[in-house]
Amino acid sequence: MTPSEPTPLPLGATIGILGGGQLGRMSVMAAARLGYACHVFAPEADSPAMQVSAAATVAAYDDLPALHRFAASVDVVTYEFENVPAATMAALEGRIPCRPGPRALAICQDRLAEKRFLAEAGVPVGPWRAVHSPEELTAALAEIGLPAVLKTTRLGYDGRGQAVLRQPEDALPAYERLSPKPLILEAYIPFVAEISAIAARGVNGALACYDAVENQHRHHILDLSFAPARLPEAAALEARNNVTRVATAMELVGVVALEMFLLSDGSLLGNEMAPRPHNSGHWTMDACLCGQFEQHIRAVAGLPLGPVTRHADAVMRNLVGPEGLAAWPSLVSRDDVVAHWYGKAEARPGRKLGHANRLLPLGSLAGLDDVTACDGI
Amino acid sequence: MTPSEPTPLPLGATIGILGGGQLGRMSVMAAARLGYACHVFAPEADSPAMQVSAAATVAAYDDLPALHRFAASVDVVTYEFENVPAATMAALEGRIPCRPGPRALAICQDRLAEKRFLAEAGVPVGPWRAVHSPEELTAALAEIGLPAVLKTTRLGYDGRGQAVLRQPEDALPAYERLSPKPLILEAYIPFVAEISAIAARGVNGALACYDAVENQHRHHILDLSFAPARLPEAAALEARNNVTRVATAMELVGVVALEMFLLSDGSLLGNEMAPRPHNSGHWTMDACLCGQFEQHIRAVAGLPLGPVTRHADAVMRNLVGPEGLAAWPSLVSRDDVVAHWYGKAEARPGRKLGHANRLLPLGSLAGLDDVTACDGI
Numbered sequence: 001m002t003p004s005e006p007t008p009l010p011l012g013a014t015i016g017i018l019g020g021g022q023l024g025r026m027s028v029m030a031a032a033r034l035g036y037a038c039h040v041f042a043p044e045a046d047s048p049a050m051q052v053s054a055a056a057t058v059a060a061y062d063d064l065p066a067l068h069r070f071a072a073s074v075d076v077v078t079y080e081f082e083n084v085p086a087a088t089m090a091a092l093e094g095r096i097p098c099r100p101g102p103r104a105l106a107i108c109q110d111r112l113a114e115k116r117f118l119a120e121a122g123v124p125v126g127p128w129r130a131v132h133s134p135e136e137l138t139a140a141l142a143e144i145g146l147p148a149v150l151k152t153t154r155l156g157y158d159g160r161g162q163a164v165l166r167q168p169e170d171a172l173p174a175y176e177r178l179s180p181k182p183l184i185l186e187a188y189i190p191f192v193a194e195i196s197a198i199a200a201r202g203v204n205g206a207l208a209c210y211d212a213v214e215n216q217h218r219h220h221i222l223d224l225s226f227a228p229a230r231l232p233e234a235a236a237l238e239a240r241n242n243v244t245r246v247a248t249a250m251e252l253v254g255v256v257a258l259e260m261f262l263l264s265d266g267s268l269l270g271n272e273m274a275p276r277p278h279n280s281g282h283w284t285m286d287a288c289l290c291g292q293f294e295q296h297i298r299a300v301a302g303l304p305l306g307p308v309t310r311h312a313d314a315v316m317r318n319l320v321g322p323e324g325l326a327a328w329p330s331l332v333s334r335d336d337v338v339a340h341w342y343g344k345a346e347a348r349p350g351r352k353l354g355h356a357n358r359l360l361p362l363g364s365l366a367g368l369d370d371v372t373a374c375d376g377i
Numbered sequence: 378m379t380p381s382e383p384t385p386l387p388l389g390a391t392i393g394i395l396g397g398g399q400l401g402r403m404s405v406m407a408a409a410r411l412g413y414a415c416h417v418f419a420p421e422a423d424s425p426a427m428q429v430s431a432a433a434t435v436a437a438y439d440d441l442p443a444l445h446r447f448a449a450s451v452d453v454v455t456y457e458f459e460n461v462p463a464a465t466m467a468a469l470e471g472r473i474p475c476r477p478g479p480r481a482l483a484i485c486q487d488r489l490a491e492k493r494f495l496a497e498a499g500v501p502v503g504p505w506r507a508v509h510s511p512e513e514l515t516a517a518l519a520e521i522g523l524p525a526v527l528k529t530t531r532l533g534y535d536g537r538g539q540a541v542l543r544q545p546e547d548a549l550p551a552y553e554r555l556s557p558k559p560l561i562l563e564a565y566i567p568f569v570a571e572i573s574a575i576a577a578r579g580v581n582g583a584l585a586c587y588d589a590v591e592n593q594h595r596h597h598i599l600d601l602s603f604a605p606a607r608l609p610e611a612a613a614l615e616a617r618n619n620v621t622r623v624a625t626a627m628e629l630v631g632v633v634a635l636e637m638f639l640l641s642d643g644s645l646l647g648n649e650m651a652p653r654p655h656n657s658g659h660w661t662m663d664a665c666l667c668g669q670f671e672q673h674i675r676a677v678a679g680l681p682l683g684p685v686t687r688h689a690d691a692v693m694r695n696l697v698g699p700e701g702l703a704a705w706p707s708l709v710s711r712d713d714v715v716a717h718w719y720g721k722a723e724a725r726p727g728r729k730l731g732h733a734n735r736l737l738p739l740g741s742l743a744g745l746d747d748v749t750a751c752d753g754i
Contacts, residue, residue, distance in 0.1 A: 011705060012722055029406050032429050034709075035718025035731065051431040052409050054720075286666075289715060289736065298709075307712035311688075328388060332411075332675075335684035338666060341412025343431075345389055354412065359666065 009075055009301040011035040014055070016074030016096070018088065020047025022342040022352065023080035023277050023293075026285070028053045030293035036301060041070045048342045049080070061088040071095040078254060078300045082108040082275055083155055099203075099300045100254035104275035107250060111153040111184045114273060121249035123242045123258070123270035131183040137175050140185040141165070147188035150174045152181040160220075164188065189269055191261035195229050196280040197239045200255045200295045200305050201247040208295065208305040210288065212239035215259070215280050216370075218320075221350065225316040226373060227283040230366055235266050246273060255296045257281060279352075283314040286338045286357040313365035317377045319354040322347050330376070331356050337377055386452055386678040388412040391431070393451030393473070395438070395465065397424025399719040399729060400654050400670075401457035403662070405430045407670035413678060418447045425719045426457070438465040448472040455631060455677045459485040459652055460532055476580075476677045477631035481652035484627060488530040488561045491650060498626035500619045500635070500647035508560040514552050517562040518542070524565035527551045529558040537597075541565065566646055568638035572606050573657040574616045577632045577672045577682050578624040585672065585682040587665065589616035592636070592657050593747075595697075598727065602693040603750060604660040607743050612643050623650060632673045634658060656729075660691040663715045663734040690742035694754045696731040699724050707753070708733050714754055 009015070015031050017024045020042030028038040028049050037054035040047070043061065050056040055073065059066035067088060071077070077098045082105055089105060092098055107117045118125050129140035131150065141148060146168070152161035161181075163174035175183070197212040214229035215222055229236060243258040250256065257278030260268040277292045285291035290298070290306025298306055319327055319339070325347040331339045341354035358377045365373055386392070392408050394401045397419030405415040405426050414431035417424070420438065427433040432450065436443035444465060448454070454475045459482060466482060469475055484494045495502050506517035508527065518525060523545070529538035538558075540551035552560070574589040591606035592599055606613060620635040627633065634655030637645040654669045662668035667675070667683025675683055696704055696716070702724040708716045718731035735754045742750055 008706075008709070011702070011718060012720065025409075029409065029429070032402075032406065032720060033717050035705075035720060037428055037720060051414055052406070052429045054428040289663075289712070304710045309712070325388070328412075329385075332385070333681045335666070335686070340410050341388060343389065343409060343412060343414060 008303045009036065012037070013075040013301070014039055014073065015297065015300065016041060016070055016077040017049060017053070017080060018042070018061070018077065018084050019080035020044055020049040020056075021080055022048050024049030025052055025342060026293040026340070027078070027080060027277065027297060030291065031297045031301075034294065034297055034301070034303070036297065039070065039074050041067070048344060051343045061085050064091055067091045068095065076300055078296070080276060100250075100252045100256070100275045104250050104252055104254075104256070108273060108275050109154055111151060111272075112182070115184070117249065118246070118270040118273070121245045123245060124268070125270045126189045126261070127187040129185045131175075131185050134172060134175055137171055137183075137185060141168070141171060144185060144187045149186045149188055150178060151184050151186065152178050153184050154181065189261045189263070189271075191269075192264050193229070193262040194259060194271075195231065195235075195239050195262050195268060196225075196257055196259045196278070197243040198255055198257045198278060198281040198284070198292055199240070199243040199247040200299050200308075201252040202299050202305050203253050203302045205248075206305050207244055207247060208308045209240045209244050210281065210284055210292070210308045211310050212236050213280055213283065219350070221320060221352070222279045222318055224318075224370075224374065225280045225283055226365060226370075227287060227310065227314040227316070228365065231262065232266055235262060235268060238268055242268060242270060250275065254299045255281070255292050279318065279355075280316075282340070282355045283316040283357050284308075285340065286359060287312045287314040310362070312362055313360040315358045315360070315365070315373050315377065317356045317358070317374065318352055319356060321349040321351055321353070324353045327356070327377070334358075334377070336360070385680045386413065389414070390452040390678070391416055391450065392674065392677065393418060393447055393454040394426060394430075394457060395419070395454065395461050396457035397421055397426040397433075398457055399425050401426030402429055402719060403670040403717070404455070404457060404654065404674055407668070408674045408678075411671065411674055411678070411680070413674065416447065416451050418444070423722075425721060428720045438462050441468055444468045445472065453677055455673070457653060477627075477629045477633070477652045481627050481629055481631075481633070485650060485652050486531055488528060488649075489559070492561070494626065495623070495647040495650070498622045500622055501645070502648075503566045503638070503646045504564040506562045508552075508562050511549060511552055514548055514560075514562060518545070518548060521562060521564045526563045526565055527555060528561050528563065529555050530561050531558065566638045566640070566648075569641050570606070570639040571648075572608065572612075572616050572637045572639050572645060573602075573634055573655070574620040574637075575632055575634045575655060575658040575661070575669055576617070576620040576624040577676050577685075578629045579676050579682050580630050580679045582625075583682050584621055584624060585685045586617045586621050587658065587661055587669065587685045588687050589613050590657055590660065596727070598697060598729070599656045599695055601695075601747075601751065602657045602660055603742060603747075604664060604687065604691040604693070605742065608639065609643055612639060612645060615645055619645060619647060627652065631676045632658070632669055656695065656732075657693075659717070659732045660693040660734050661685075662717065663736060664689045664691040687739070689739055690737040692735045692737070692742070692750050692754065694733045694735070694751065695729055696733060698726040698728050698730070701730045704733070704754070711735075711754070713737070
């Protein structure tokens with residue numbers, strides 16, 4: 001059955017975006033190219049997304065009158081991060097279509113819901129236990145063993161809100177640091193590589209999926225993505241299938257990223273997901289005709305999904321803090337690199353200032369080691 | 378001699394742009410990706426460029442206090458069209474670097490100056506005469522012959538401000554319609570094709586040139602560009618050499634487009650030029666790693682010029698008026714087309730609303746006829 005075409009948002013319509021960071025900024029620019037204006041709602045003035053948007057509201061996420069005015073000024077709402085307060089979404093949902101939709105948000109704001117959802121969607125996950133007390137932690141450790149990772153169930157990102165437990169003595173201090181928030185204990189997965197993939201789902205249920213990539217982190221922040229992942233074909237296909245299952249099961253409208261662990265036997269375990277454009281998909285901006293930001297906007301606007309074919313291999317490097325800034329003169333001189341800067345005024349340590357995509361001939365990445373593939377970017 | 382590197386505009390600096398149309402809009406988005414904010418100055422509120430710019434001034438080009446405030450708020454000024462009043466540029470030039478520079482503007486605002494300049498730069502041009510009276514027109518026609526084209530020397534574009542003279546009786550009515558503005562009579566060139574090419578020149582004199590393209594017009598507005606032009610190699614090279622000569626002779630900082638006539642013997646005559654990103658260069662946005670808008674901003678910002686290598690063949694179609702708008706549903710469904718929309722509220726006849734780039738495999742365009750090359754875009 002061919003999915004029926006939805007009625008798309010007409011040219012010139014306005015898309016509301018909650019969140020003013022770089023993901024919003026790149027979404028705004030993709031929307032502008034598609035002929036849509038954007039209205040960005042965020043608490044921070046002069047945010048990266050506001051610098052390029054047609055309209056902006058600087059207000060707190062619990063400012064109901066501001067949210068209502070925002071809803072009245074736009075034709076559809078999306079967000080650049082999944083930790084938008086539930087009350088904010090509730091204030092908008094009765095007034096204006098919100099995409100990717102409430103289910104995505106509810107699942108992705110809670111690691112327990114996420115684990116249950118992944119398993120139900122048919123994506124294998126590693127052992128985990130909910131932890132609400134020191135006693136539950138002790139019991140969970142007895143079942144799961146060491147090493148393990150203790151995480152808050154909500155509002156964690158880039159390694160924040162988590163602790164690695166290597167020996168029994170690590171348990172209580174970690175519990176005390178992270179509680180009284182609800183916690184989850186996850187088995188430490190001895191992974192060979194971290195893999196991620198991004199799928200899009202349209203209003204009409206149409207699906208599209210980008211090639212899976214291989215990610216490397218530095219100081220708990222994504223450092224490099226290699227596209228495509230240097231994986232056996234079966235594993236690469238399974239990574240794509242996993243994220244596509246997620247998009248379908250979530251009844252998503254937009255894009256979703258799924259991070260997975262590759263085990264030494266070639267199998268994959270689902271780890272985390274995000275129902276939005278994702279840092280590990282930035283390579284699509286230059287190596288595909290339709291990048292993830294355009295894809296997200298297409299889905300949200302009810303347009304047909306765009307082509308996800310990769311026309312080049314790519315290595316994406318995040319440009320973080322003073323070190324990222326220092327790379328600028330060299331990056332602008334490269335003829336194989338497209339750098340994207342986020343318009344942030346200060347280069348604080350750990351702050352993502354931009355990213356660089358190095359493009360390589362199609363099929364060449366598989367034969368290169370990491371250093372050669374990066375070639376100094 | 379390797380040109381020495383200029384000091385580039387630092388990340389986060391602000392680029393002022395005179396003019397709020399689509400060329401400004403696409404320049405703003407290129408600048409944003411490079412990490413610069415833009416301040417757009419134009420008389421029209423809610424212009425395409427202002428929808429995506431960090432700051433905007435809505436004021437007349439002769440509003441000196443507004444121009445002075447604008448100059449104080451930016452680090453460099455450029456423009457999206459060469460018909461900025463000279464007094465406007467004079468008000469800015471003492472206060473802030475203006476690029477591509479006064480020489481480019483003076484030459485390109487006057488068809489007589491343009492013809493003289495092209496000849497001096499080593500670009501052959503067809504016969505022409507200045508016309509200030511009916512008597513001069515009669516004398517010029519006697520020398521140049523019919524058919525010929527009578528044009529105002531200033532402020533013409535998209536076929537406005539000109540008349541084709543086919544028989545002696547056409548002369549006086551055309552003169553009366555176009556005068557008392559200063560006029561130029563140009564021989565009608567029996568061209569085989571219109572060719573254009575775009576070159577960039579950096580602050581340090583570095584040069585880069587995109588492949589020459591073949592243009593087709595409809596109702597005096599550019600309709601199609603075929604990239605690369607289907608030309609003998611010598612002519613394609615000469616087209617690039619011509620525009621590179623122009624960039625050098627003009628002491629340009631930015632990009633310049635040169636339109637040329639291809640004659641049946643394979644030679645080229647220079648026709649018109651524009652010291653800015655040009656409609657016939659829109660294909661570069663998707664078929665080159667660094668498109669013409671990024672290239673212009675790189676030059677203006679003192680960055681190294683970007684790579685002009687073409688990684689695909691391309692056909693660009695302008696999306697004009699109601700007909701262009703009607704193409705929207707079909708274009709968003711294509712997996713070989715990137716469409717760029719300008720955020721214009723009304724689809725008036727003759728108004729450029731956007732453009733579509735169809736990408737084709739490298740080297741495939743030469744073997745295709747026009748209809749096949751366009752494939753319905």
